[in-house]
Amino acid sequence: xxxxxxxxxxxTLADEAYVELKSRILQSILEPGAKLSIDGLAKHMAISQxxxxxxxxxxEAEGLLARRPLVGYxxxxxxxxxxxxxxxDLRMLMEPLAARRSAERGTDRHDMGTTADGLRSMxxxxxxxxxxxxxxxxxxxxxxxxxxxxxxxxxxxxxxxAIRRLDAHLHLHRAYMEPESIGETEVExxxxxxxxxAKKPLAAEEAMRRHLERSRTRHRxxxxxxxxxxxxxxxxxxxxP
Amino acid sequence: xxxxxxxxxxxTLADEAYVELKSRILQSILEPGAKLSIDGLAKHMAISQxxxxxxxxxxEAEGLLARRPLVGYxxxxxxxxxxxxxxxDLRMLMEPLAARRSAERGTDRHDMGTTADGLRSMxxxxxxxxxxxxxxxxxxxxxxxxxxxxxxxxxxxxxxxAIRRLDAHLHLHRAYMEPESIGETEVExxxxxxxxxAKKPLAAEEAMRRHLERSRTRHRxxxxxxxxxxxxxxxxxxxxP
DNA sequence: CGAACGCATATCCTATAGGATATATCCTAT
DNA sequence: ATAGGATATATCCTATAGGATATGCGTTCG
Numbered sequence: 001x002x003x004x005x006x007x008x009x010x011x012t013l014a015d016e017a018y019v020e021l022k023s024r025i026l027q028s029i030l031e032p033g034a035k036l037s038i039d040g041l042a043k044h045m046a047i048s049q050x051x052x053x054x055x056x057x058x059x060e061a062e063g064l065l066a067r068r069p070l071v072g073y074x075x076x077x078x079x080x081x082x083x084x085x086x087x088x089d090l091r092m093l094m095e096p097l098a099a100r101r102s103a104e105r106g107t108d109r110h111d112m113g114t115t116a117d118g119l120r121s122m123x124x125x126x127x128x129x130x131x132x133x134x135x136x137x138x139x140x141x142x143x144x145x146x147x148x149x150x151x152x153x154x155x156x157x158x159x160x161x162a163i164r165r166l167d168a169h170l171h172l173h174r175a176y177m178e179p180e181s182i183g184e185t186e187v188e189x190x191x192x193x194x195x196x197x198a199k200k201p202l203a204a205e206e207a208m209r210r211h212l213e214r215s216r217t218r219h220r221x222x223x224x225x226x227x228x229x230x231x232x233x234x235x236x237x238x239x240x241p
Numbered sequence: 242x243x244x245x246x247x248x249x250x251x252x253t254l255a256d257e258a259y260v261e262l263k264s265r266i267l268q269s270i271l272e273p274g275a276k277l278s279i280d281g282l283a284k285h286m287a288i289s290q291x292x293x294x295x296x297x298x299x300x301e302a303e304g305l306l307a308r309r310p311l312v313g314y315x316x317x318x319x320x321x322x323x324x325x326x327x328x329x330d331l332r333m334l335m336e337p338l339a340a341r342r343s344a345e346r347g348t349d350r351h352d353m354g355t356t357a358d359g360l361r362s363m364x365x366x367x368x369x370x371x372x373x374x375x376x377x378x379x380x381x382x383x384x385x386x387x388x389x390x391x392x393x394x395x396x397x398x399x400x401x402x403a404i405r406r407l408d409a410h411l412h413l414h415r416a417y418m419e420p421e422s423i424g425e426t427e428v429e430x431x432x433x434x435x436x437x438x439a440k441k442p443l444a445a446e447e448a449m450r451r452h453l454e455r456s457r458t459r460h461r462x463x464x465x466x467x468x469x470x471x472x473x474x475x476x477x478x479x480x481x482p
Numbered sequence: 483c484g485a486a487c488g489c490a491t492a493t494c495c496t497a498t499a500g501g502a503t504a505t506a507t508c509c510t511a512t
Numbered sequence: 513a514t515a516g517g518a519t520a521t522a523t524c525c526t527a528t529a530g531g532a533t534a535t536g537c538g539t540t541c542g
Contacts, residue, residue: 010310010503012525014298038494048527050291053495054298057255061302063402069251070494070533079399086399093334158327158407161304165406169399251533253495279524289497294525311503311524 014051017041018058025064025075026171027137036065036073064168078172084223087170088216094163095147095212096205101154103196103204113153116197122146123189125182139182140174146189150196150208176222188214254288258296261286266305266316267381267414268374277306277314304408319416325464328409329457335404336388336453337446342395344437344445354394357438363387364430366423378414380423385410387430391437391449413460422459429455 021041024030036056042049056073059065065073079087107116114122123146126138144167151163188211195204262282265271277297283290297314300306306314320328348357355363364387367379388410392401429452436445 012310014525015310037492040493049494050294050526050528053291054294057295057298058302061299063406069253069256071535072494083397083399086397089338090335090399090403093338094331097330097334156323156327158324158331162331162403162407166403255495278522281523290524291496291498295495312505313524 012051013047014054017045017047017051017055020045021055021059022064025059026168028172030075032075032077032172034075036075038072062168063165076169079169081223084173084219087166088212088219090166091163091170092209092212094159094166095151096208098151098154098156098159098163099192099196099208100201100205101156101159102150103199103201105153105155106199107153107197113155114149119149119153119193119196120190122149123186123193125186125189136177136179139179139185140171140177143174143185143189144171146193150192153196173219173223176226177218178222181218184214184218185211253292255292255295258282258286258288258292259299262296262300263305266300267411268378269415271316273316273318273415275316277316279313305411320412322464325416325461328407328412329453331407332404332409333450333453335400335407336392337449339392339395339397339400339404340433340437340449341442341446342397342400343391344440344442346394346396347440348394348438354396355390360390360394360434360437361431363390364427364434366427366430381410381414384426384430387434391433394437416464425455425459426452 021030021036030036038049038052038056042052045052056065056067060067060073064076066076067073102113105113107114107119122142125142126135147167148160148164151160154160188207191207192204192211195207262271262277271277279290279293279297283293286293297306297308301308301314305317307317308314343354346354348355348360363383365383367376367383389401389405392404395401429448432448433445433452436448
């Protein structure tokens with residue numbers, strides 16, 4: 001019983017609404033451009049409007065929603081191909097830096113950072129699940145977590161936050177990736193992880209750079225494939241069960 | 242009467258509360274660590290709690306406030322010296338890129354971008370006002386606007402938003418009230434502006450880099466000066482008029 | 483036939499009341 | 513005297529009602 005219970009982390013309905021909505025947005029259950037009705041959401045979640053409003057305000061500040069005063073909130077539209085390229089340009093600036101610093105610190109003797117095994121396990125992608133869609137979701141989340149972990153291990157909160165903000169938008173596009181690229185991703189992630197564990201800053205930086213280059217190519221292919229068949233899920237999200 | 246009225250930009254009480262609170266934080270009227278009572282603020286602004294909550298949620302997502310569920314909001318502590326350095330590292334990555342791209346586009350024939358004169362006028366810093374504190378705030382805002390404008394003129398919304406979300410000026414202003422050499426800043430801004438107007442990408446990039454380097458040096462001096470005298474205003478902000 | 487005006491509805495925004503939780507105070511026991 | 517616990521208060525959080533605004537539709541006029 002000597003365990004230090006860090007505290008049950010009290011959370012409110014506003015927190016739950018925030019998590020729920022963010023999840024729906026990132027899974028494209030709420031499609032880009034969709035209108036979010038406040039009391040519609042309130043009824044759907046069986047809570048009142050006040051916590052919904054609070055969650056929406058946070059998501060807007062985070063860039064996932066757009067707000068027009070006295071009109072309502074809408075889901076941020078998908079990136080254009082130009083914006084997509086710009087986003088990767090920024091990742092190419094920031095994430096190799098994060099990898100380098102992370103490697104400078106290494107994975108041992110840090111209260112805040114990860115362990116070597118933790119990083120390795122995060123680099124790995126989950127096994128194929130039965131449900132293809134679920135598998136896809138797990139992969140995108142695993143990918144996101146790995147990049148976030150590398151950033152966090154850099155020890156720079158500023159850098160970590162900046163990377164996370166970029167990632168939120170990228171996440172919307174991960175859903176369009178081909179499943180066969182999962183294997184490649186895992187290999188590249190492991191290269192980054194091992195360089196960090198071995199405390200080889202330059203190697204880690206370069207490994208991340210290469211990973212992003214190839215990732216960009218893969219995403220771009222998926223992007224243009226999606227262009228041909230206009231929308232993978234053309235059904236309207238009216239949220240009226 | 243032929244003027245196109247872009248619309249009176251409807252705003253809500255939540256918006257007003259947001260602006261008001263942000264302003265108070267930036268002026269250190271609300272000091273770091275200060276507790277913000279929700280219905281205290283509501284009574285003080287003579288509005289109800291709901292819009293206050295919404296404003297607080299936004300400010301929290303923006304990093305100016307910290308929230309503990311069921312306890313309350315507190316003003317975020319100032320940047321540490323490490324975070325200060327990290328912040329400038331990121332600016333040094335992103336803003337020279339923005340300056341380069343901005344120079345590639347130039348300042349003419351763009352619907353979105355600025356005019357040459359517009360950019361020049363933004364490079365200039367405002368005159369001194371009576372109130373030193375307000376004067377300092379105006380300078381910060383002018384500086385912020387110039388950097389934002391250079392970013393916007395790059396044509397990349399992703400880059401622009403990423404730079405804005407760093408909220409560099411916001412945090413720097415909070416931390417260091419020492420008046421930075423206004424003259425130097427203006428000269429450096431003009432160097433950047435002219436390089437952009439002349440469509441010299443490399444020169445613009447380099448000018449921005451040099452400006453940031455010197456700005457970092459200036460701020461750093463103020464930072465360490467502030468370190469010696471621990472807190473400029475040791476009085477508690479209990480906000481009980 | 484097209485455009486403009488007015489009304490009706492849906493939705494947002496704000497205010498207020500009450501339940502739930504954390505913190506401070508006071509008391510008791512060792 | 514100090515540590516531990518119970519009570520009281522302050523504050524947060526949630527729900528709900530009502531005023532205010534934008535949008536859609538039908539009608540009317542040019």
